[in-house]
Amino acid sequence: MEVHRCRFVDYIPSAINALTFAPNTTRPVLACGRANGDIEVWNPKNEWTLEKVIPGGKNTSVEALAWAHQTTLTEDEDFWDSEKEKQAAIKKLVKTPPRLFSAGLNAVVTEWDLTTLKPKRSVDSHGGAVWCMATNHANTILAVGCEDGCVRLFDIADGELAFIRSFDKQKTRILSLAWSQDDTVMVTGSANSSIYKWNVELGRVVSRMTVDRVSGEDTLVWSVKILSNGTVVSGDSLGHVKFWEGESTTMIQSFNAHGADVLCLATGKDGNTVFSSGVDRKCNQYRFVDQPAPKKTGKNGKSGSINGKSATIAKWVLAGSRRFHSHDVRALALDESRNVDALVSGGVDVSMVVCPAAQFPENNQRRLTYVPQRPIISISKSKRLMLCRQEHGVKVWRIGKSAAPVQPFSEIEIGAHMELIEPQQAILEMNFKDDHNLTAAALSEDGHWIAVADTEEVKLFRIDEHPSKPGQLVVKKQKSFPGVRGTGAHYLSFTPDSTRLVVASTDSHVAIVDITQWESGNFDILRKFGQHRGTGGKDNASMDVDEDEGLTGDEGQVETIVFMAVSADGQWLATGDLKNRIFVFNLDTLQHHATLPVFDAPLTALHFHPYSPTLVIPTASNVFYLFNVETRRLTDWSREFSSDKHFPTKFLGLKDKIQGVAFNPARKNTLLVWGANYICHVDLDQGVGDRNAILNVGKRKRVDRAQDQLRKQQRERRMKKYADLGIVPMPELESGKAVVVLEGKKGRKVLAASTNRLEEEKEEEINFQLLHKFQPLMFVDFIGDNSLVVVELPFIKILSSLPPSYYRASYGT
Template identity: 80%
Template sequence: MEVHRCRFVDYVPSAINALAFAPNTARPVLACGRANGDIELWNPKHEWTLEKVIPGGKNTSVEALAWAHQTVLTEDEDFWDSEKEKQAAIKKLTKTPPRLFSAGLNAVVTEWDLTSLKPKRSVDSHGGAVWCMATNNANTVLAVGCEDGCVRLFDIADGEFAFIRSFDKQRTRILSLAWSQDDKTMVTGSANSSIYKWDVEQGRVVSRMTVERVPGEDTLVWAVKILSTGDIVSGDSLGHVKIWDGATTTMVQSFSSHGADVLCLAIGRDGTTVFSSGVDRKCNQYRLVDQPAPKKTGKGGKNGTINGKTEMVTKWVLSGSRRFHSHDVRAMAMDESRNVDALVSGGVDVSMVVCTASQFTDINQRRIPYVPQRPVISISKSTRLMLCRQANGIKVWRLGKSASPIQPFSDFEIGAHMDLIEPQQAILEMNFRDDRNLTASAMSEDGHWIAVADIEEVKLFRIDENPSLPGQLVVKKQKSFPGVRGTGAHLLAFTPDNSRLVVASTDSTVVIVDISQWESKKFDVLAKFSQHRGSGGKAAGSMDVDGEEQEVTGGDGHVETIISMAVSADGQWLATGDTKNRIFVFNLDTVQHHATLPTFDAPLTALQFHPSSPVLVIPTASNVFYVFNVETRLMSDWSREYSSDKTFPTKFLAFKDKIQGVAFNPARKHTLMVWGANYMCHVDLTLGVGDRNAALSVGKRKRDEQIKAERRKQQRERRMMKYAENGTLSAPDLENGEAVVVLEKKNGKKVRKVLTDDFMEKREAEVNFQVLHKFQPLMFVDFLDDNSLVVVELPFVKILSSLPPSYYRASYGT
């Protein structure tokens, strides 16, 4: 097989600035804010699944994130006519999804719509850049710390978002803040070597704590937290982690366990565990433990004893230290509930690292792949073009060509290099001046159309070769293209005949636009499907898969974000899936809804049609994939029998990296290739799953069938001779190529085992899931043609070259 191994793609993930878990009263979700303004929403289930990406924009770096999920009523008791009505209101509040707020150096605090992924409301901080943000424990007030040294409170109760008031202004910026358990006091860390304790009701400082400072320089208190016991924890730019008595605001203990700035802290719910990290990349764990009291002085004093009994005192100790990251760690978040038990960290090296919080020093960490979990690459197979989307632009390459091999591909070693007669070439680069990051892009099969979108609009471009200057391209924006009239898109796709553009809009509507009459500046909207909005009903004659008739309203009527979309190779079928696992199939010939597929337990991660049949493959986050015939509305026989976590190979199911895509080799129509960030897996749909405990790892080996057959023959002959020497079989058995071996089972029973010529072939047939780990980490995998595979990799070495130097302190003698 010919493999185009592409490492030239200019894609660099953004640094992680903020992490925040949703409150315990809501389902577990982690928000990850990046330096380019993007906010990722991760579900800890199924080994961490990316659900959505809220796009950022220019100068919108996320410095702080805060969740709010109100479960306490703000009305007086007299407001409710009965206890039943009050409980119903509480239940309604609890079922309301949590709200997400973000802020950064652009002085804007934003609440996000988690379905359309657009800003819901934005408020100016009126104090410059926002460095920190937190909601109170009742989730009714949002506090932000600003550049001008002022803490400002916003009312977020009952869906509101309005400014309340400001605290007394300080002469330095507020870098960190935390609420007390009763929401009556607040602690802030400043850039003037001070920690302030505030009375929230009066908005005044009630106490001040001072940390050490270097002469002539102020110490920055980057992080503060308040424990459930009321004590205060701080981390500063001198690398110190300090514990303060919450009542007297006196320092209890100090740790100089970091070599540079402590940028982030995480605390346990019981107030006995603290984690810290920062510029020196170390992640430290501190525990509150019982220790013998120090030696008493005076006449008859004994070492920590009273009346013969050892006196014990509680004290904080450094209980563990690990180094997960290669650069500064800027954010940490911990969730000890809901079977999550995770400590998550992130920073300049762009990767999130997850480790078990309760067994921090004993269990290995899990590194979330830094490659994009949603596709940013599309290809034109006929023209050998590849498009990659960046935050604010796109780039198109023409893939190279290799010299014709002088021997079959099966004779090559895996990874052997082939000579290029035409190297890859960057032929087009487009950068957009919009302040918003791009959310979707697509290129037509003939290479003449490129569509891009953000959350506000969809743009369409016509690409043609300059007739007077061969080799140069002319790009024309279709100004008459109406887009989706006021909305952007989460996904885009062209039909294979290049006549239609499919848009999955930000309002969860699927729009079909005719672009075949572009020369007359006509772009007709052929259809709008509203199934993902919980409306649209069912088209006449359609039914659910497996023949089960039921009314289709898009589930329970909720509007959900469309996250996956696929168009069949013949242009007849369109499949779309959303975050609630609802998958709808549409017939593009009749422009009608065709079928609603069943909902799976695990979130879907991709959708892909077979290139020569109406077969849809649906991989899920549990690494189980399903195969449907959309024309007959039936699950395939193979999928009915094998698509289950009880039948798939256990080694394959144990892969922590999710299936990110599916590729089909046109030369082998009954096989498919599923791929994740660190593997590719070949599956033959004409065979069974095979041995559940086996998943063949394909390494460097000879592919010549004759050589393999010769090796098997030699092994068989040696085995037969060994059996003959032991008297197990006779010479005629050797000539027939068949051996009868007596084996003894554990229960003592003896059985006769027949070893035939095709014994090794049968053993290999038991392994259907053939896994290759050679290419990684993967951004994209697809076939250009028969036995011609495109693999796009993003090595970490390439990312390191774009990062600033990491912290280093020379040790004595080095």
């Protein structure tokens, strides 16, 4: 098999600026804000699953994030006619999904619609760039710290987002803020070496805490927190972590534990644990523990004690330290609940690192993959073209060709390099001036169509070769292309015959667009399906907007469409959403065909078998299912083996999720499933094999070689022993089923002998073949018989694009 290892794709992930967990009154979920404006929503279940990515835009770097989940009523007691009605309202509040707010240097505070992934509402900060943001503990007020030195409060109770008031203005920008447990006090960190304590009701400074200064320059207080007992914690640009008594605002302790700026803090719920990190990449843990008090000697020379026991005093101590990142750490988030127990960190090196908070710093960390979890690459197999979606554009390459091998692939050494007769070539680059980041892009199989989308609109482009200039392409935007009711899209796909475009719109409709009449400027929407809006299978048959107005569905059933697959013959379409619902549509009849059962674990991909009506459905538990869409049931193989009770243990234990599926045309009943750090070959004509087998091909070869060497040594020792005893070996002795003749005084005796002290073990059956030789994978698929395209993103490529990391020379270096 020839493998095209593509490392030329121009994709660099963005730095992480903010991390925050949702309140513990709702399901565990983490929001990650990046420098390009994207906001990722992660679910800690199933070894951290990425649920959705809210696209950012130009000049929308996320500097602060905040979740809000209101669980208390704001109405007076007289508002409710009965206690039952009141309890029902509380129950409804608790069941309401959490709300997500973001802000940045563009001076806008935005609430996001977590279904359409579009802004739900936005308000001006009235004070320039927003550096920090936090909700009170009642989740009814949002406080933001602004560039103009003012803290502003916004009402977010009962679904609102409205400006309330501002605090007294300071002479410098507000870099950090935190609420007290009773929401009556707030502390802010400023750029003038000061920490201010505020009375929230009056909006005035109550007291001021001053941090150290060097050479008369102001110190930046990058982060502040208030513990459950009222203690204030601060981290500043001198690398100091300070603890302040909340009432008197006097400093209790100070730690010079960092070599540079402390950019972020995270605190435990009990108030006895604090984490800090920053530019020097260290993550420190501080604990509030009891220590023996200093011994005081009395007049009689004896040390003092209380009731015969040594006196103790509670103090903060530096309990542990780790370095997880290669560059500045800009954000920390902590969730100590039993089902999460995670300290998450992120920064300039683009990766999130998760480690168990309870066992810090002993336990190992896990680095979440930095490659996209949703596909950003599309290929044309027949034309050998590959498209990569970027933030504000797309780029197309023609894949290179290798010289034909002079011997069969089975005889070529694994890993051998093949000569290229045609190198890869970048043939097209398109950049768009829109403010929004792209959410989807697709390349048609015939190579003549490119579709791109953001959350606002879908665009279609025709690609043709210049009639008089061979090799030069002409790109023409189809201005008459209507899109889908003016909405954007989360997913795009062309049918294999390049005659239709399938659009998964931001309002959770699936639209089938005919593009065969493009020359006349007609793009008819053949059908729109509303199953992902909870319409119970009722869908409209035409493109008439007026007929579609009533297709609203139950808002509680509307969910984001995140996966789509079209069968190789163009007959079947499968779509999946974040409620784990999978719907299958017949593109020949333009009818809804089947609704699949809801699987226990979240979906991670959808892919059709190219030679049968079988849909492959990988899940976050690393179990994949095979569903025959014609018979509307799981295949025999899947019914027998698709379960965590049957799949190999090593495969189920892989941390990285299955991100895609590929089929080799030369071996029609085998498949490849791949994740960020592995490719696994599965033969569907076999069972799953031994559950406890070693799946890693390289490791298994090393183990086999070691076992063969051991058997050889044992055999040589036995042969020598037989010779010393006078046993005459027969020719069959080496085979393991030997007959030996023993000469003795009583005559000749025939005995059965074995060449191995242990019984020959039955060779274990292994079906799942794992390969870990590639760099983090962005895309894997076949473009022909035994011709595999692998798109890699080595971390060294990301490092080369990053600024230098913090370094302090030590004495003697």
